[in-house]
Amino acid sequence: MEISAAGRLEVSITPADVGKRVSVRRLSEPGTAREKFTDTVGVLTSWDGGVLMITRRDGQSVRIAESALVAGKVVPAAPARRRGPAASYEELARVASHGWRPLETERLGEWELRAARGFTRRANSVLPLGDPGLPLDAALAAVRRWYGERGLPAYVQTATGAEGTQELLCAELERRGWVREVTAEVWTAALAPVADRAEGTGVTLSRRPDETWLARYQRKGVSEVALRVLCAGPSVWFATVPGGEGEPPAAIGRCVVDGRWAGFAAVEVDPGRRRQGLATEVMAALARRALDEGASAAWLQVETENDSARALYTALGFTPHHTYHHYRAPNEAPTDHPATADSDE
Known part of the structure; x- marks a missing residue:
């Protein structure tokens, strides 16, 4: 928080700072016997009629009455990244x-x-x-x-x-x-550590998804249009871990190599085979192929409420880069x- 020479908190932002990233402190319970302070960091998106609107990293907007402000300042546009490849x-x-x-x-x-x-x-x-x-x-x-x-x-x-x-x-x-329907995050990581997790346990790679791969992906409504989207990209690979005889694969995944980037998607595991390391094996096999094609960085998208996927990706070295919305x-x-x-x- 901004502190004056006299040691008091002060508000050093104005409506002219709309569009900048700010950090503010406000009284969350003004006028009560137990007043509380609340801190908010995000982009100042408006300041009208005595009310500030601040959009946080996750896309949530916070309304703050100007009269409740006790401190505020402009802060750097984005926090320094400690891990993962540099990328805009x-x-x-x-x-x-x-x-x-x-x-x-x-x-x-x-x-x-x-x-x-x-x-x-x-x-x-x-x-x-x-x-x-x-x-x-x-x-x-x-x-x-x-x-x-x-x-x-x-x-x-x-x-x-x-x-x-x-x-x-x-x-x-x-x-x-306009109605916000979906919020998810883009995570990034160095590619080599993902590839290093490979143990060579029966992952096959192909340029197109076969019927068995699609059987695991079928819940997404595969059509000719879907196939065209799935197979399009600079260099697309599909991974499969076979299931039992006559059964859909135990696990599948998709990777698109584009220059230095390898993008992972459609990583799915048979519910009865989860927690056996199959998702890691799929991603590692795809990462090794992407390394062979010259990629060095990885990205993927994960829903904010998918705790199991987030735990897996964290273990593989991925960290959040930004949040996106539709x-x-x-x-x-x-x-x-x-x-x-x-x-x-």
């Missing part, structure tokens, strides 16, 4: 988009409109990396028209929690009634494709 948000966003390609794209300024007939939000949402070339209301109207022409609800994919992320856009979407246009029904609720988004 924009670099990771582009790599993630390359690894989950839609069937159709169109540019709106620096925004990329993506569509794949409703298979996953990631392939059917706007990736807004820069200026759309129009005022925001006009850009959002154009987005809604584009998706409406394809019989799809309009989604915008945004991110929070790292340098260059889109807290201000999130706040503007929320003001306009906002749906107001008064539009969400797409009903079963894949939109899974970890592949």
